[in-house]
Amino acid sequence: MKKVKASLLACAFGLTAVLAGCGGSQQASGNNQSPANTSGSTPTGASAPASNKPVEIDFWYALGGRNGEIIQEMVKNFNESQKDVVVKASYQGSYYENHSKVLAAVSAGNQPDVTMVEVGSIGAFADAKVLEELEPYTNGAEKKYIPGLLGNSYWKDKLYAIPFNRSTPLLYLNRDMLKAAGLDPEGPKTWEELRQYAKTLTKKEGDKTATYGFSTAIDIWFYEALVFQSGGSILTEDNKALAINSEAGKAPIEFWTSMLKEGIMKAPPGEKYNAWDVAKQDFLNGQVGMIFTSTGDLRGLKENAKFDVGAAFMPANKSYGAPTGGANLVILAKSSDEKKKAAWEFVNWMTDTAQTVPFSLESGYMPVTTEAVESAEMKAAYEKEPNFQVAVKQLEYASPRPMVPGYKELQEVIMTEIQRAVLGQATVDEALQKADEKGQKLLKK
Amino acid sequence: MGLVGRRAWKTIESILLFGVGLVFVFPFLWMFITAFKTMPEVYQFPPSWWPESWQFNNFRIAWSSGPFLTYVWNSLVVALGTLILQFLIGVPAAYSFARYRFKGRNMLFGLSLIALMIPSQVIFLPVYVQLSHWGLVDTLWALILPFGASAFGIFLLRQAFMQVPDEVIEAARLDNASEWKIMWTIMVPLAKPVLVTFGLFSFIYHWNDYFWPLIMTNSDTVRTLPIGISMLKAAEGGKQWNVIMAGNMILVFPILVVFFFAQRHIINAFVYQSK
Numbered sequence: 088m089k090k091v092k093a094s095l096l097a098c099a100f101g102l103t104a105v106l107a108g109c110g111g112s113q114q115a116s117g118n119n120q121s122p123a124n125t126s127g128s129t130p131t132g133a134s135a136p137a138s139n140k141p142v143e144i145d146f147w148y149a150l151g152g153r154n155g156e157i158i159q160e161m162v163k164n165f166n167e168s169q170k171d172v173v174v175k176a177s178y179q180g181s182y183y184e185n186h187s188k189v190l191a192a193v194s195a196g197n198q199p200d201v202t203m204v205e206v207g208s209i210g211a212f213a214d215a216k217v218l219e220e221l222e223p224y225t226n227g228a229e230k231k232y233i234p235g236l237l238g239n240s241y242w243k244d245k246l247y248a249i250p251f252n253r254s255t256p257l258l259y260l261n262r263d264m265l266k267a268a269g270l271d272p273e274g275p276k277t278w279e280e281l282r283q284y285a286k287t288l289t290k291k292e293g294d295k296t297a298t299y300g301f302s303t304a305i306d307i308w309f310y311e312a313l314v315f316q317s318g319g320s321i322l323t324e325d326n327k328a329l330a331i332n333s334e335a336g337k338a339p340i341e342f343w344t345s346m347l348k349e350g351i352m353k354a355p356p357g358e359k360y361n362a363w364d365v366a367k368q369d370f371l372n373g374q375v376g377m378i379f380t381s382t383g384d385l386r387g388l389k390e391n392a393k394f395d396v397g398a399a400f401m402p403a404n405k406s407y408g409a410p411t412g413g414a415n416l417v418i419l420a421k422s423s424d425e426k427k428k429a430a431w432e433f434v435n436w437m438t439d440t441a442q443t444v445p446f447s448l449e450s451g452y453m454p455v456t457t458e459a460v461e462s463a464e465m466k467a468a469y470e471k472e473p474n475f476q477v478a479v480k481q482l483e484y485a486s487p488r489p490m491v492p493g494y495k496e497l498q499e500v501i502m503t504e505i506q507r508a509v510l511g512q513a514t515v516d517e518a519l520q521k522a523d524e525k526g527q528k529l530l531k532k
Numbered sequence: 533m534g535l536v537g538r539r540a541w542k543t544i545e546s547i548l549l550f551g552v553g554l555v556f557v558f559p560f561l562w563m564f565i566t567a568f569k570t571m572p573e574v575y576q577f578p579p580s581w582w583p584e585s586w587q588f589n590n591f592r593i594a595w596s597s598g599p600f601l602t603y604v605w606n607s608l609v610v611a612l613g614t615l616i617l618q619f620l621i622g623v624p625a626a627y628s629f630a631r632y633r634f635k636g637r638n639m640l641f642g643l644s645l646i647a648l649m650i651p652s653q654v655i656f657l658p659v660y661v662q663l664s665h666w667g668l669v670d671t672l673w674a675l676i677l678p679f680g681a682s683a684f685g686i687f688l689l690r691q692a693f694m695q696v697p698d699e700v701i702e703a704a705r706l707d708n709a710s711e712w713k714i715m716w717t718i719m720v721p722l723a724k725p726v727l728v729t730f731g732l733f734s735f736i737y738h739w740n741d742y743f744w745p746l747i748m749t750n751s752d753t754v755r756t757l758p759i760g761i762s763m764l765k766a767a768e769g770g771k772q773w774n775v776i777m778a779g780n781m782i783l784v785f786p787i788l789v790v791f792f793f794a795q796r797h798i799i800n801a802f803v804y805q806s807k
Contacts, residue, residue: 145750147750150766151762151763151764151765151766152763152764152765152766152771152772153766154766155763155766156597175751177750177751177752178759178763179746179750180746180759180762184746187747188746188747191656191657191660191661191747194657194661195660195661195664195665195669196664197664197669199750364771367575368575368577369577371575372575372576372577374577390571391571391572391575393572
């Protein structure tokens, strides 16, 4: 009995210790926040606060892995480069987790000052009046960015977001396999050529297909690309309805379905990004000759492939075309004026040529300023690895992703319907009809 | 027929158990193997069933990708702190539900059962706003306090306490034992298997929890291990599966150890419950 009492006492002490631990780390983090530089800041420029204390701003980012480490490094450099602003950067999960967190934080009033938002969600955030309009801060600075990357920065003709880590889908080629089959190692230029290439590369062993010519996840991003290539758009001009129940909306599904029927294309199994991973794995193992995937994959594929990896424009139907992807930087409307000014300094610095060049070279995302693309450093890198330039060149044909508030839900609907059509569970017309009906409901909200 | 039939049944049972066991063990085995592979070997097809050369470096990369010592410490504080709080609140609550008749008892017990049925995703927003008002967001408190009263624990302990024969308590009361003493020195030891089982469930849940710490914390100083592991995963581009799996090994190792030592108690608890 005494033993039990003693252990209870220990429990109680343990609890106090644990609670003290909480308090301790809270204090510790508070101490970390106290700015190191309290003197010597020069009160010049828009960002300088009334007192000599630097302005502290919170930056929430949504990239893990090596790219997350690069961002931390950039923020450290920014903090060391000047004395007026101190940025506290913290990782908040994936784009969508960060999305929910920011919305929760805004309603509680402890939102960050700067964050990353996936390009397709900018409209939803801007529409909810969560984002600060940026033109008063930029003084025309937005002209330095590549026009093809600004498509998802505007909502109702107002600037809300600055391109940061941006990608676009490309066609990846196993050049060794293409050469061995007597094909042009630069890859197919049109849908018809893609079909021919896929046919030539497909190898059968008995009843089984040993190598497929082509593979792609049946994903909304690639569907958007093929619709653009067919001269269509996803939404009507007034953003009130889907525009895919049309020739341009049907063409991609019919193209994929016919190649699947011919047995020259593989639809990789798996939900969402799992299907992408399967396609990449098949590509690396030489089981498929060509795949669609993001610019962001170029480095990883090159490092792990035992063959010559090539990147090319996605083939054209009526024209070349592709959506862009990745995320933009935004400033939150609820922050104080002082912090918003500091936040703009930071956003401007992060996306400036001096930063976007090394960021692009290390992460595989595209550089975001026109000056960066022309820079000697970038040109040298492109010369060494021409694949890296393909994405930037394709931007000339890029269209923004649809960004109406309901699109996040709607894209799931479209994906489900095109997958049903591709799997033969519905005809193309039925599937698009259904997507159209659901779209009407979602877009009316 | 009798003996042969029984023997045949035993064989079938063993095969079935082996199959089910394999289903459960395989993901762990795959994680273990992948954690030691090189990237090209991860992508290799057909896959290799044993690493060609053991890449211990994956663990070093995972461990040094962030302040992992802080994450581990925070995870321990949160999982154990929650557990202690749950016991301190759950034992008296369960005792009173099991052994007292008072006005509103059924209603209160019903309320705690309702709490059992609501997932944390549903209530995270109001809890977040409330904790934010109290200035507790981005502290370890935000990860412990909301889970202090565990409906599941109260329910489980109440069932256990109800099975203690009345005579035991009456005998103790005759010996002038206080209610407090009866609760902690008679009831709690008798419910030990249930306590251990509940403790294990709670520990594993809070050790593994990703959603709540992600929502409630913003800075590395108060974050837990699962968030550190998720940071190993890149959003776009190549995922380093070998490093991610090495991180997962670090995450599950303590749980496997705890489970190993508590296994006997868990089996006891389920036997005890079904009596």
